[in-house]
Amino acid sequence: MNLTDLFVSSLLNNNIAFTFILGMCPLIAISTNVKNAKGMGIAVVIVVTLTGIINYPIYLLLKATNTTNLALLVFIITIAATVQILEIFIEKYLPKVYSSFGIFLPLITVNCVVLAVSLFFVNRNYNFLQTATFSFASSLGWMMAIIIVAGVREKMAAIQSDVPRGLVGKGIVFIILGILSLAFLGFTGLSF
Amino acid sequence: MNIYVPIVLIGILLTITFILILVDKLMGGSGEKMITVNQDTKFPVSGDESVLVSLNQNKIFLPSACGGKATCGMCKFRLIEGGDGEIKPTEDPFLSQEERDSGVRLSCQVKVRGDMKIEIPEVLLNAKEYETVVDYIEDLTYDIKLVRFKLKEGEQIDFKPGQYAQIRVPGIEVIRAYSMASNPKDKEHLEMIIRMVPNGQATTFVHKALELGDTIIVTGPFGHFYLQEDSDRDMICIAGGSGKAPIRSIVQYLRDQGMPRKVKYFFGARTTKDLFYTEEFVKLSEEFPNFTYIPALSDPKPEENWTGEVGLITDVVDRMTGDLKEAEAYLCGSPGMINACIKVLQKHDIQDEHVFFDKFS
Numbered sequence: 001m002n003l004t005d006l007f008v009s010s011l012l013n014n015n016i017a018f019t020f021i022l023g024m025c026p027l028i029a030i031s032t033n034v035k036n037a038k039g040m041g042i043a044v045v046i047v048v049t050l051t052g053i054i055n056y057p058i059y060l061l062l063k064a065t066n067t068t069n070l071a072l073l074v075f076i077i078t079i080a081a082t083v084q085i086l087e088i089f090i091e092k093y094l095p096k097v098y099s100s101f102g103i104f105l106p107l108i109t110v111n112c113v114v115l116a117v118s119l120f121f122v123n124r125n126y127n128f129l130q131t132a133t134f135s136f137a138s139s140l141g142w143m144m145a146i147i148i149v150a151g152v153r154e155k156m157a158a159i160q161s162d163v164p165r166g167l168v169g170k171g172i173v174f175i176i177l178g179i180l181s182l183a184f185l186g187f188t189g190l191s192f
Numbered sequence: 193m194n195i196y197v198p199i200v201l202i203g204i205l206l207t208i209t210f211i212l213i214l215v216d217k218l219m220g221g222s223g224e225k226m227i228t229v230n231q232d233t234k235f236p237v238s239g240d241e242s243v244l245v246s247l248n249q250n251k252i253f254l255p256s257a258c259g260g261k262a263t264c265g266m267c268k269f270r271l272i273e274g275g276d277g278e279i280k281p282t283e284d285p286f287l288s289q290e291e292r293d294s295g296v297r298l299s300c301q302v303k304v305r306g307d308m309k310i311e312i313p314e315v316l317l318n319a320k321e322y323e324t325v326v327d328y329i330e331d332l333t334y335d336i337k338l339v340r341f342k343l344k345e346g347e348q349i350d351f352k353p354g355q356y357a358q359i360r361v362p363g364i365e366v367i368r369a370y371s372m373a374s375n376p377k378d379k380e381h382l383e384m385i386i387r388m389v390p391n392g393q394a395t396t397f398v399h400k401a402l403e404l405g406d407t408i409i410v411t412g413p414f415g416h417f418y419l420q421e422d423s424d425r426d427m428i429c430i431a432g433g434s435g436k437a438p439i440r441s442i443v444q445y446l447r448d449q450g451m452p453r454k455v456k457y458f459f460g461a462r463t464t465k466d467l468f469y470t471e472e473f474v475k476l477s478e479e480f481p482n483f484t485y486i487p488a489l490s491d492p493k494p495e496e497n498w499t500g501e502v503g504l505i506t507d508v509v510d511r512m513t514g515d516l517k518e519a520e521a522y523l524c525g526s527p528g529m530i531n532a533c534i535k536v537l538q539k540h541d542i543q544d545e546h547v548f549f550d551k552f553s
Contacts, residue, residue, distance in 0.1 A: 089215070
């Protein structure tokens with residue numbers, strides 16, 4: 001699989017949020033406005049890309065020592081550590097960004113997109129470049145998803161749409177997500 | 193078993209721990225920062241703690257009923273220089289526009305990230321932390337207790353009559369503020385009048401669990417509500433329930449001076465069951481013609497044979513006071529009661545700057 005194909009497919013055809021339904025928790029919680037969604041999205045892109053790149057050599061090490069059954073455990077540890085280091089780093093050098101990220105950054109540790117991306121590259125036997133591309137594109141796809149959902153929610157709030165009472169709030173978000181997933185099915189078969 | 197399993201696991205954990213420590217050392221806020229309080233007091237701080245905690249470590253105790261969770265809004269201070277950026281959403285509900293403009297923040301939400309210049313009210317610099325032992329507990333009514341805390345040998349607390357202190361409930365670390373009911377002359381003891389609040393964490397502790405000999409951490413004194421000592425105006429005091437505490441302190445203080453000012457104290461209660469310290473205050477009023485004690489019941493039962501004043505405290509105050517243009521008022525109690533009383537006092541032409549109150553909530 002060439003890198004462009006991989007990039008486009010991870011971004012659209014196999015969008016990690018809309019086709020794999022991963023990372024729903026922050027996607028629903030932090031999609032009330034576009035500004036926050038963007039912040040969360042950027043944080044996820046940075047963390048996922050970084051952990052993908054870091055976890056790849058670690059996985060090679062696991063393979064060399066025949067301990068791949070530890071992958072899940074080790075990946076989680078590296079993810080938590082990466083987020084921690086990133087937090088210290090941003091806090092020190094970009095205090096403005098830090099205060100606007102607020103709670104999003106530590107929250108990412110438990111975003112399943114991060115772990116899923118690391119586990120997927122194992123399953124799919126990607127090489128290093130593919131892993132990097134896949135991590136970046138998947139997280140970018142997730143960022144796109146949360147911004148789209150936030151945009152829809154913002155619009156709905158602005159025009160005070162007539163949502164049935166039982167669905168007000170998070171309920172209607174699931175339906176929006178469903179419709180968007182269906183729409184993304186339209187990308188099936190797309191390639192360059 | 194694969195011998196590499198423990199090696200890999202431990203190796204990775206160690207590596208990551210090492211990297212984290214290294215990063216923290218290199219970039220974290222372990223450097224020393226200088227906090228300047230009110231332009232003269234300076235102290236160095238290390239670490240990334242909040243202003244509230246940093247001040248605490250340096251023996252400056254800002255009032256905080258929630259213990260740093262941004263729910264009480266009491267730990268305000270003015271940030272002049274430094275700090276970590278804009279007002280956080282957690283602080284938002286507690287700051288008025290005026291406060292925002294002058295740089296007021298909640299100290300539990302601002303972290304020390306560099307040198308800072310801050311301003312806190314001068315009276316707070318007097319607040320200290322005291323380790324006390326409970327040496328007296330008395331049931332004043334069915335739901336109000338008097339608790340006396342004895343300071344450690346050699347320690348003294350200086351407070352103005354009317355101020356409050358905070359107690360820290362051991363175990364759950366809940367911090368609550370109570371007015372001091374004792375005579376400020378007695379610097380080795382503190383008395384508090386604590387009413388049982390249904391489901392209140394601290395009051396439940398005091399009423400159900402607190403025993404003689406328990407060690408309790410008390411910080412204080414705090415508060416802007418205290419006797420104006422340089423004034424000689426006539427005084428109107430209105431307080432019900434545990435609001436009697438600060439008034440008792442004020443009255444005892446005045447008694448020691450020979451009651452130089454005319455004081456009228458209105459004590460509102462529902463039935464005779466809610467009355468306490470009646471004898472103490474009646475005796476005072478017999479001793480000093482300047483002091484009048486007016487307990488009033490809003491809901492006396494016929495079998496109680498109550499001969500005193502009857503009615504809501506606001507009505508009684510309205511009925512029994514004349515022109516208050518030159519008077520000073522001290523009010524303690526629930527916000528609802530205080531607001532209603534202020535209205536009545538205004539009807540009698542009291543000047544707003546002479547009304548002092550402590551809203552218990």
